[in-house]
């Protein structure tokens with residue numbers, strides 16, 4: 001099978017980190033093809049950035065209509081329901097996937113994300129995904145997303161310390177990494193803290209494989225039916241069904 005992995009921000013190097021994490025767990029028969037949004041912000045750190053990322057996300061799906069599944073590799077899961085309208089293939093958001101995976105291996109988990117403002121957005125996701133009884137706390141290390149790629153930011157050490165605090169203070173049995181850019185930290189943290197650490201990129205890839213293996217596609221009844229055919233002025237992501 002073939003999964004289209006979409007980084008909705010415009011940072012190619014982060015797409016490479018994400019794709020490496022996906023390929024590490026993908027089945028031998030799964031091909032991971034990664035794309036970086038052609039429009040929007042270099043990092044997504046708020047509602048506005050998420051909104052600005054959705055056209056690029058939809059265009060990435062439009063440009064690869066025959067993937068068996070799609071993964072939105074941004075912890076805000078931007079445009080998840082719009083993407084599920086746009087295609088019949090399964091679409092996974094890394095936040096939703098990570099939270100469900102964590103709920104299968106622990107009775108409570110903590111999320112460690114980047115900025116305070118995205119911490120609040122992650123709390124909205126916890127509620128929207130029905131995870132309030134599983135998520136003990138959402139934490140932020142207060143570093144910008146792109147600092148994850150800067151060794152001088154000490155991001156790795158600060159994230160590890162926040163995970164240690166989560167274990168000591170939150171009664172959590174698992175940690176969810178709250179940013180696609182943290183996808184390369186899973187082993188580093190898990191080996192040091194001896195606790196399940198879930199990166200949403202890896203979780204989403206495996207859930208995509210499972211859904212495709214079950215022959216499940218996105219429902220086209222109700223609110224996830226294909227969009228009504230119309231022209232969208234000024235945009236390139238017109239929806240014109242075959």
Ligand SMILES: O=C(O)C[C@H]1NC(=O)NC1=O
Pocket residue numbers: 009042043044045046073074075076113114115118145178179180181
């Ligand atoms: O919301 C965040 O902090 C993380 C989110 N932003 C981004 O550009 N990729 C992400 O996964």
